[in-house]
Amino acid sequence: MRPVFVTMLLPLLIVACRGGSSAPADTLVVSEAASLSTPFRAILDTFARRTGAVVQVENGASLELARRITDLHRVPDVIALADEEVFPERLVPAHVRWYARFARNRMVIAWTDRSRHAEDMDSTRWREILLSGDVIVGRPDPRVAPAGYRALLMYELAEQYYGEPELAARLAARTPPGNVRGSATELAALLAAGEMDYIVEYESVARAQGFRFLSLPAAIDLGDPGRGAEYARAVVRVGRSDSASGVGTDSISERRGAPILYGVGVPNAARHPEMGRRFIALVLSEEGRRMLRAAKVDALAVPEIVGDSTSRAP
């Protein structure tokens, strides 16, 4: 009897695993930037309720999500990124033919009531407080998270705007490596836990987490789509260790200032592309934009499709 039992067990195991890996036709797999996880929740719930689809969500930093498609061939039905520039840089056209710009965001300084000098923080003293030696300032890793290099770009723009030489370098130096984190949401968790006094963060994340935050001038917050040329005057160089070559040298990528725009698309190899298109149609609809705004995301009044418009956009 025992060998028979074992013989039956193995095929059962294989069938069970096959059932788990091949998602049924009414499944929607969404890869979303960590800063979109809360704003997308209501839209995903609405979509699941209306279509009966099973929704599976993967969160991560935008560059990491792109890597999952290009390197690991883990292809979702929808990919939504905090940095629309990642689409042309890494995904279009080999992995995604088109994407939609659907929301904008701004960089802010966020803090909590527990932060040192919390009551003194305002638009005139923020630089002085961040530069003072007795506060802990965190920012995301510029090599991994768009919010990371945007924090440095915001510092550069602040230096130009306020006419304070070396301001960007001094602000950047106030964050030692130990206070640099992999994503904007990870940083927000540490601010909430009281591990940091101030963080450079997306406004949507600061609002969603209920942090106190300082809105910065439009000339430096990277939030105005009409100021693209102005933002482009700021450039930061982001280092990364180039182990792929096997020589362990550091390579530098250059990041230029641009308005913060979120992008969403359906990968070419998506298993359920129709589901993906239907979800994006909901995100771009008036109803979707209302839900995004309720979740503190500044949805664009007129979303814009970028890429091969002859393929099936929503």
Next chain:
Amino acid sequence: MTRRRTHVMATVLTIGASCLLLALLLWPMVALQWRAGLTGVRLLASDAELRSALALTASTATIVTLVTVLLGTPLAWLLARNRIPAPALVNAALELPLLVPHPVVGIALLLAFGRASAAGQALASIGVALTGSRWGIAAAMLVVSAPLYVSAAREAISRVDPRQEMVARTLGDSMSRAVWRVTLPQARRGLLAAGIVMWARAVSEFGAIVILTYNPRVASVLSYDRFTTNGLDGALPVAAVLVLLALVPLALLRGLRAPSSADADANA
């Protein structure tokens, strides 16, 4: 005839199942070495960040293991000799960190010893910060791996006959001296093996560490970081090096488990 057929079938299934499991365990490691092993070894010479991460990982794991040996061996003896109140409760408490997902361990440590907690404020007053520091790495390694040491050390000590401790006491030794002179020398191979298992587990930790300390980067965090920044081709050589280095504690364990000449003589 039927019995013989059943026997043959059972043998085939046993060998087949064993080979299948071994293939599942080994093939990913072999494939990794095949693809990137050589590049990984070359990388050891050229990549200062990798060497620094490996040194940080190995040294922190070693310190944490030594601290656990000091703190955990007395506890293991108490458990082995049933000299602790509510041993079942203590054993369960020791096993809990092994059952909890490791990012949860990191979050729990953050709440218990983070800057906002009373303990964290006391630590901060003496210059110890749990996040973004080596202290965070050490705390995470300790919580996820110390239970393995205590558990294995308890087994090693319980294999030493307690009557030998009694004999030493009748000859005038105090209990602690009896344990030091009689029990620990006999349990040393088991204790050493427990320490190696704990060290290896500490070295491979990722989930709890990354919650507390992203920088400075230990080897496991570096391998994940290389994937996110440099892609699969960037991560593979680092991953291959980590697998190769895992062979070191494995070889040490094999050496310890091989019967020594003294053991052979004793058995004879």
